[in-house]
Amino acid sequence: MLEAERDGERRQETLLELRDIRKSYTQRRWPAPAETLHAVGGVSLDIQRGETLGVVGESGCGKSTLGQMASLMLQPSAGSIKFKGTALAVDRDGARGPARSQIQYVFQDPYASLNPRFTIGRLLEEPLAIQRKGTREERRRLAEHMLERIGLQASYAKRYPHELSGGQRQRVGIARALMLRPEFLVLDEPVSALDVSVQAQILNLLKELQEELSLTYLFISHDLNVVHYMSDRVAVMYLGRIVEIAEVDALYTKPLHPYTQALVASIPAEPGSVPVAAAVIEGELPDPRHLPQGCAFRSRCLHAHERCGQQPGLVEVSSGRQVACHLWS
Amino acid sequence: GGGNAGGNAGGNGPSGEAKSDTGSPASPQTSSGAAVEKTGAKSDGGKVTVLILQDLDYLDPHLAVAAGTNEVLFNIFEGLLKPNEKGELLPALAASYTVSPDGLTYTFKLRDGVKFHNGQALTSADVKYSYSRLAGLDTGKPLQTSFDGVKSVEAPDASTVVITLKQNNSSFLTALTATVIPSGYQDSNKNPVGTGPFKYKQYTPGQQLVVEKFADYWQKGIPSLDQVTFKIITDSQAGLLALKSGEVDIYPRIGTEQLQEVAKDFNTISTPQNLVQLVTFNITRKPFNDVKVRQALNYAINKKEIIDGVALGKGTILGSNLSPVLAKYYQAGLENTYKTDLEKAKSLLKEAGYPDGFETTLSVPSNYKFHVDTAQVVVAQLEQIGVKVKIEPVEWAVWLDRIYKGRNYDTTIIGLDGKLDPFQILNKYLSDSPNNFFNYKNPEYDSTLRAAVVETDDAKRIELYKKAQTILTQDAAAIYIMDPNTNIALNKKLAGYKTYPLYVQDLTSVYFTK
């Protein structure tokens, strides 16, 4: 439906289609009743070819879970995923088939995601080896080529992850994700662990790569500035659900959902501008296992109302803009 | 003998020889005992702790089978007869006895004034009860093998007992050392009551048995000691330490090595003990079914070296299954039959068809260091004639079950404890004996031994027994190694200790010197 209404000069093509996907974790503490945690509850998203869709939200709201499901690494509890119009099946160990190599995931912590016992070269060749692509020699050449592309000398192929700086490791992480020539990358907080100067280098690199390889990004971050800088559209998550989704500028200049408003208000001021206002929302995220009935944001919302006892649906309020809040329905 | 008989053989096995030739049980004071070199003035009373190597199995003397139990109960109980230090049977509870000419009827006159520890006087009813129980006359299942030839036990009057046998059996007398308990007494296992010089005081399983002097003992003036504690210490090293630290006064069956170590500070005794240590063959198995092989192995063994190696020279070389301790029946000279001769051994092997030797397994009860040590020397010696022997240590329980009863083995080493009567020693070789774990079969041997046991003429009987020994040697039924000495270390203050050709500890004659 989202696709249908979009007006645009360039032809839109939906690359990835998530329909009402959910992920819940059940803990059995027998004989106490089982507790279910809905890490992601009913998210539908369409990701267009060539765009960058930003995802923001507080820690624990399900960004990574969503990202992993979108990158076929995690089996959703419910819902369907279509890639280029084809429905995909994901099992416990992730998906198989051609989509596997076309969708890649980049981890936040580049150190933890690189096997400490492998050299950078081997790490880069690994995806090809697993997919049985190319000869050993071809793989090696490809890896070296990729190293240079991300701004590291070929000699780095012989080093180990612990010999690299954080920024360099993240470059390797990205390079490895690109080895299988994917079309779609899920970037899960790729710059959160880095200093601003290095962060800027990586952001530049990501932009360049996107252009060059016509990549589509799902860009996850809790840094609103970074998301703003990178994204075409932004989805705001709160406790497992998307509460607002909009074109990036619209979202930052005129946030609609009270939570989005709070987020935007807490962005540190630009240097030289007026200092931050007092905290906009009180309290903290409720325990995800014991969510309030209805709208999850109810407990912290200034506009909370009786109707909020019912879960608001995500509705389109203007072109390309959806909000899940009773204020807007 | 129980498991321990075989086991503690060697440095510590049954019996010994009394050097003194005085000493009926009735005159213990005069016995100097083998132990006593210098006799200080006697001082009555006192408490003594004796080390014993294993726990007791039963306090009930009729149920007790373990030699280690009987050696202790010897102090509490008595039978109609009682052996002296030479193994001669002397009247004890019986004042006198007669045997009918056909050897079937034994008539005993009981001694007057004998009391049980509970104060009750001894009557013929007690003897009848006790011996009937042992013979299983009510149950049909004898409690002791030596009583299975008993037809009846009668008590015609209060001081007379008449025992009738089914068959003439010259070895029956030794059975009469079996203990007498009060008639109808059922509580023997909890609170044993006997007529012996010491009475039961207290028993703590795994730790100790305490007995105290029985004031009303029928022999006046003995025992000298007030109390004796039999302390159970199963580890020889710990035993040694206990001895050195003074926690035990008497350490019987102490290892030879240890004996030497303590010789300076303690009185020591070392005497043959009427035990036969031997390597047996499973004679029905190849190649042991060939007498030449058995003889070859005999020739290969250097018994002197074994005695030197494992018993520090304290042992007597044997040639057959009888210890020279039983001098009366001992066939001297057999020990020279197979003088070590490797060439002869090799040529015999070759004749038997094993020019390059063969491989076999020597099973050894693993918890008996003496046998394990012996096995190591035997293996080394046999290797010289090309016989490769693998030592297989087996638990005692396994040895009994698989080897002794099951007869499932190649060769084994064991110590067979001696009895007072040669028949009871030699009967294992009878082809139909349930205990013939050698699988030895020789009709001539069978008839010789059977003739011996019914022979009433002493001289003839002795000849028959000697012949039986010779047959065993010539058949090389086993490799008879030695009768290892038994060693005792005693506190220097103690005197009067007597050794027996039996597995007993007699504390009756022991006393403190001033």
Next chain:
Amino acid sequence: MKRSVNLTLGITLVAILATLMLLSLFYTPYEPNAMRIAARLQAPGPAHLLGTDNFGRDVLSRVMVGAQTAFLVGTASVAVGAAGGLIVGTIAGYAGKWVDELLMRATDALLAFPGILLALLLVSVFKPNLYQTILAIGILFMPSFARVVRSGVLQHREAEYVRAVQGFGAGPFNILFVQILPNIASSIITTAALSFSTAILIEAALSYLGLGVQPPNPSWGRMLNESQTYLAKAPWFTLAPGALITITVLGFNLLSDGIRDARDRRG
């Protein structure tokens, strides 16, 4: 600083022992089982550097060959334990669910039972000889290896670097053997080195109790047991195997510590 001392010392001790053991395969001053009763219990001297035992056997030759037994018992039982533990651990860790539950309860059960006691029971089941002893000790080690492997597998299975290769479509074989195992190898090796010394201690204790390796094959535990009788008279007889056990255990403990330290430092 101190850490590398552990490793260096451990490696040195183990290397010395290994050399002694290897040397004994080709050369010993005397034939280790050759008896010379006449020369029994001789004090250390030029002829017998470590003296002789109660059969006049050369103690040095016997402890040298004893090193073979020690290394055999150690290596083989660790191999048995590690192999079993590896199988059980990977299955439990990878399969999860009830398979894991079942296997882990079983290993818990084994672990809940004190080591020597279990070894004692196991040795009584089998016969008391070298191979059965090895088997018994090996079984004893299985649970601890299984645990190490399982927790390693569990821990690393969820690790990002494993999730990452899963993202490239890696199958279970690749994940287990190419990715995870090399990463838990050092904890397996640590456990192995520690188990090695435990094996030697258990073998010694079993031999002390009269179970264990059969004579006349020299084993340090057995020699210690045999030397008991001659403690006062021939202390060298007890000191040689005792010291060797101590040194070996020390060496492998240090090695184990050293490896662990090295790993910690890197992590």
Next chain:
Amino acid sequence: MKELRRPSTMPVLEIRELRLELQNGRKRALPVVEDVSLQVNDGEIVGIVGESGCGKSILSLSVLGLLPPAIRVAGGEIYNKAGQALNRLGAPDIRRIRGKEIAMIFQDPMSSLNPSLTVGRQVAEAIRLHEGCSRREAEERTVAMFRKVGLPRPESLLNEYPHRLSGGMRQRVMIAMAVSCRPQLLIADEPTTALDVTIQAQILALMRKLRDEDGTSILLISHDLGLISGICDRVLVMYAGRIVEQGPAAEVLRRPSHPYTSGLLASIPLPSKKGSKLTPITGHVPALHERGDGCLFASRCDYATEHCRREAPAFWSAGVGHYAACHLLAQEEGGKVYAGS
């Protein structure tokens, strides 16, 4: 005895030409912090920004003598308000200052609290130690502190263990603990880095409230320039163990005078830069052993000259109370050398 006092008692903290060295085995000692001078005045919030590893935490730890064993003060002085040289005080004396006069909070509220003691006890402990009051009284004051830092249901919180609290609550507990004895100076080492944006804003607001209501001076350490700009009066920019620029926050951020500060600002993906490329500083911060003579930023600086590589720059004035250590300033302004405060 050496005279430790200093006549003037103006700033609550003054650091003079501090040099901290890392003693690594038998190797040559490496400077971690070099030639750092700063002061924090009464009621002032001073920020220190700089990239990871530039020595911010080590510098802050040195104030209360909490340096890790490998690092020691190799030169310079640290004075408190009373003019005592903190770096020379004996253990008992410095302990009287810790928590009482100068308090600290740390980056990670998860691991900075003892997991096995109730938060109530951990706060009350400090109060009892420094104020010598009874257990009850300390408890009451703890409850009051909890209320003050905005913790919900403070009474029942006393008996909670840290792991039962959320990150934001824990950081509030840390703050309550730190300010419970009304310290003159609160040193906060990245107090919000581990927290969510909305919580971050709450914590910063709380810190400002403390300053406004109690007059507590705050030394706030962060790597986030944006965050610093919002709350600090003055800001110091650190690079590789040295202060390279300092001045009023607004001034430094609007008109950065050191190429490093400009570079940092250029790296931030501010909304205004959307669509254009960021212009980050190239290369990376030199590690301790890579630091040579001259300006440490020279290797990453677009304007670096031979002079920069040879000689470490002194501070040059770049405005009122605004200084930067860069040779460029000398060329531009020909101003006079400024050597510390």
Next chain:
Amino acid sequence: MNYYVRRVFTLLLTVLFVLLLTFGVFRIIPGNPALTILGLEATEAQIELLSAKLGTDQPLVIQLLDWFRGALTLNLGTSLRFDEPVSSLIAARFPVTLMLALEAVAIIVVVAIPLGILAARRRGRLPDLLVSISTQLGLAIPSFWMGILLILLFGLTLRWVPVSSYVRWSDSPLLALRSTILPAVALAIPQIAIVVRYLRTTMLEQLSLEYVRTARSKGLAEGIVLYGHVLRNALLPVVTIIGIQFGELLAGSLVVEQVFTMPGFGSLLITAIGNRDYPLVQGLVLLIAFFVITINFLVDLSYRWLDPKIKY
């Protein structure tokens, strides 16, 4: 709850497993209890008679069921060898071992904790080195050999303590202590080494954590930081180790009791195994399993009590 249910389940499984093991094991291996009791001179009749009396002539399953039926009603049967209820034999022997183990635990706690703290505080210095050397040795020397050396030194050379006369605690606590101190020490030494090493590591681990810096920044004295804050956390895992050790101590006493000839359950067990005294072996095994498990359980409880992070 779930946790405890699982725990208890594990325990039961463990006990069952161990019992089946011993039961099976002892009936597979050769060795007839009646024969073992009766020895070389036994007649077939005697053996049969005794087997019938002992019940060892019954089919295996029947024996097993009988035993379990008894065990459920806390009736562990009668020792084949001693003809006494297993429970009373155990009652006579077990206190000896238990006291020995408790004494060893006491020694471990008293010696190891200060040493562990010392080593951690003086990390890399002389005390640390000395502690490290002695713990390494403590781990490497076989405990029975250690026992023998101790006897040689204290029992024979110095004559400070008796070497093999066990005195019961009920008779004279003081003498009992004297007579059990050496075995307890021999038993404790390797375990002390383990605890010291472990405690040192956990102390160092804890000392490097940030809360320590927080505590110091409050102005707390070093002693309070160490004992009030760090030790508590560092001891947590050590408690588990000590719990596990208790089982090892019970097992270790098997050998040490042999060296010091103490009438504990260790020697009883070895005799019982040798005698194929199934009911006794099983009773003892059950007892050990029960103890080990209970101790582990208690340790777990205390762990949960000490560590606020674990609830339920």
